[in-house]
Amino acid sequence: MRSLMAEARAARHIAVIDEATLEFTRDGVAGASLSSIAKRVGLTRAALYNYCTDRQDLVFQCYRRACSLTQSDLLRAYETPVSGAERLGMFLKLSVDLDHYPVAVLSEIAVLDDEQQATVRKDRAQNVELLKTLLREGQEDGSIRDCDLEVVCQAIFGVLSWAPLIRIWLKKSEQEFAARMAAAIPDMVMNGVVPLGNRFPSTHRRIAEILGDTPRTEREQRMEEFARTGSKLFNRRGIAGVSFDEIALEMGMTKGALYHHFESKPEFVSFCCARAFDIYERVMDAAEACETGLEATMTAIELDVEAQLSDIYPLWLTTGLGAFPAKTRAKLAKRNERLAARSFELARRGIADGSLRPFDLEPVKLAAPGSFTYLSTWLPPANERRAAQIAQEVSRFLLLGLRRR
Known part of the structure; x- marks a missing residue:
């Protein structure tokens, strides 16, 4: 028998x-207000605990629902009788649809206990394997080019997670920009941004070469270690x-x-953020010295990838921006805007040339x-050679896309 009360509770x-x-996406797990969550769905904070045991359990539920939503999109695309490339395009369009349910960014999985982490990792790994199967069948039917399936799958899921985050960082909340991003992401993943017939650059820079042995004095070395x-x-x-006690x-x-x-702690976090921007700006300096827009863009991508996979640990610009003081938020957003500009x-140069x-x-x-951004979370630790291979794979993913040319 149908139970309206049970249906209402489930909704x-x-x-x-x-x-x-x-x-959680806006303010981070620890910075989020459970009272605000409860209020927005018409509950008291006490009543919220009818749906979760504590904050950690609520995060766990959000992460499992994220994996479930992604799996539903993947299955819907995979079960459609079309080519692999068309299935991939369908999955991407479903994922970025403006009416899609919110999908949690799995960037704070370490706040969960070991059993919860294992469950989320298993859920996500199943989605990675399903996407790999979709791509592999696309390679077999000739619609998707050869690529490192593990790296490409992680890159795709990363782009889908990052898109709503960067809109928060840069205050791009307007619907018109969201619609542009929803149209641009599938096109980028499928077709890349390099014209047919263009030669791909063969020269590659390394992040160690760009940054060099930067800590100089004993104090600078100590500050670098802190960061x-x-x-x-x-x-x-x-x-x-993360508390000061845990860092110490x-x-x-x-x-x-x-x-x-x-x-x-806010001063320390600001220091870590400033250091990350310093790293990204030095990467951009190296890219701007390249001859063509394509070479410059490729260089920036590959150096950024290597930075994420190395022991440099630039701070991610990820969930939790709302937890920063307003003055700090404004300063970080300004540096992000300058870097984006x-x-x-670089891209305008490439289009012009x-x-x-x-x-x-x-x-x-x-x-x-x-x-x-999230490769180091989901891929095995990489030595310098493997990091360079992954960097080149990601740059080809972004620049060439996945459709076979």
């Missing part, structure tokens, strides 16, 4: 998860999910010693970093 439960997903350790932990667990413990020192260098200019085809610059260039 409310989904509403709680969807609102929590949005809150690497803090950024590694923040990337793993979210900014609000990781470094084998007291919290007091950390306070000797930084007056507060330089990236846009004919090495890149005309495309909708802003949404493509803003979505592209998602292809490599």
